Amino acid sequence: MQVSKSFERLIEIMATLRSKEGCPWDREQTHESLVPYCIEEAYEVVQAIEEKNWKELKSELGDLLLQVVFHAQLATEERFFTMEDVVESINQKMITRHPHVFLKSEKLTAKEVSENWENIKKKKEGRKSALQGIPRSLPSLMKAQRIGEKVGALGFDWKRQEDVREKVQEEWHELEAAMETQAEKEEEFGDLLFALVQWGRHLHIDSEQVLHNACEKFSKRFERVEKEIEDRGLDMDQCSVGELEEIWQQVK
Structure with a gap:
């Protein structure tokens, strides 16, 4: 498969850049120093999609893939894991989380697939909380939405849009009343934002x-x-x- 050859070539290029005869800048990088670049490349992928610039999307996906290969190369040098381990890990994860496809179990709806996914992750990864899998570094609106989705999949949610709207109104009144200290205003303003995101979720709106x-x-x-x-x-x-x-x- 041509993709495999091209991918192997990319791995070889990165190994060369990290070698003694390679690039000084690439040799200086660490997992930590690459974090801003990884975030930037992900946002550039999003921008290309929003602009429906498919030529640019091809380029930006390549840049994002480079970040994956770069981190895998660092991990290989540190004897943590290899690029092959990364690929095999995601292969197994996708098979395990889609038993209705690969293990030919009963057919599921999209909602049931999502709920099943969460249950499998919680069992396999030994999570004590359904919220443990949400990255702490997610943008806050996106994080609030994911929290609502996660707990909602477990049944901890409002039943009607009207109920969420009432919660938003409640938080608004609490903010208006909380004018004694800056800390109170910040806490109530945060509660209002969180409630607004949940209302948006019930309206099928992506707040971010x-x-x-x-x-x-x-x-x-x-x-x-x-x-x-x-x-x-x-x-x-x-x-x-x-x-x-x-x-x-x-x-x-």
Whole structure:
């Protein structure tokens, strides 16, 4: 298979870069130093998908794959595990977590597959909590959504959207009442955000994605405001609040 040959070539290239005759920069890297690059490459994959730029997606997936190979090479040098171990691990994981496909057990719905997946992970990995598998470093909105999904799969959830909305209203009132100390305001504001994410989940809304979309929408509109101000020969810091609002509405 050509893919196998190309993949083996990538592994060889990384081993060469890490060798004594290799690249000084690559030789200096550690698992810890590569973390920012791994995160950056993952976000660039997301951006290519959002823009439906398939040529760019091909390139960005390659960059992300390089991060996997890089970490595996470091682990090989440290005698922790090899690239082969990584691939075999995910092969076995996918087979184990899909018994309805590979072991020809009963057919399951998508919801049942998700619930079965969580049960298998909890048993196999010896987790005491269903939440242990959620990375602590996830973006907070995404983390709140995953927490809701995990506990919801176990039945710990609101039954109706209206019930979640009432919880949001409750948290809003608690925030309004919590104005004594900064710590109280922060705690109640956090509770409100968490409740909003859960409401969004019940509305089939990805909170991380829609906030990203809102930020993009605001940024593009603000850029039009900046251009309009420049076209008028003005400086933003010299414009009144009224002028800025008028331009903001104009470029809407």
